Amino acid sequence: EVQLVESGGGLVKPGGSLRLSCAASGFTFSNAWMSWVRQAPGKGLEWVGRIKSKTDGGTTDYAAPVKGRFTISRDDSKNTLYLQMNSLKTEDTAVYYCTAATPTIYYYGMDVWGQGTTVTVSS
């Protein structure tokens, strides 16, 4: 079964840090372009950032609100994606989804989604 399972969410104070993980199974993780997408309570979807496959350079891109504070990395040996979040702000409070774009649709969509993990930034 194709699956993404996020973990690591929780409550953190403003200015704090948190690392999210996303374990992949059922597809060739090393070939996928992986993204994080978040959704604040009652709001729409917001793309956070993406990491390409190593064969496509392993490059990362980030949305403007998180650039310089968040870092996406991957460990293909563990089929795991990470999101390191530093200098957290209250506006980072959201459900964070891990997503995958498998090779046939790299540039055209995200075909695998996790169930999400909740991050709450509050004092």
Place this chain on the structure above:
Amino acid sequence: DIQLTQSPSFLSASVGDRVTITCRASQGISSYLAWYQQKPGKAPKLLIYAASTLQSGVPSRFSGSGSGTEFTLTISSLQPEDFATYYCQQLNSYRLTFGGGTKVEIK
């Protein structure tokens, strides 16, 4: 960043209705557009990619069209399980963006 504007933001319709949602991009994005469906408390699900390609397993009543700056998602005959929020997403630029969403509710 490329902005995506969806319209309407809210739509009330009946079972069996034909429904059309529009997504307009602030600049041309060729066919680098996807549509997703999200139900309350659930993760989004890919419906359409490359503007008009139906994702495997998605019912054929869903279709997508358009290129450049204007795109549409059409549901030919609305079913009870289709009441949800729909989002478009552009993947043309290195910074991906989503539209604001269209909530489809039962009339």
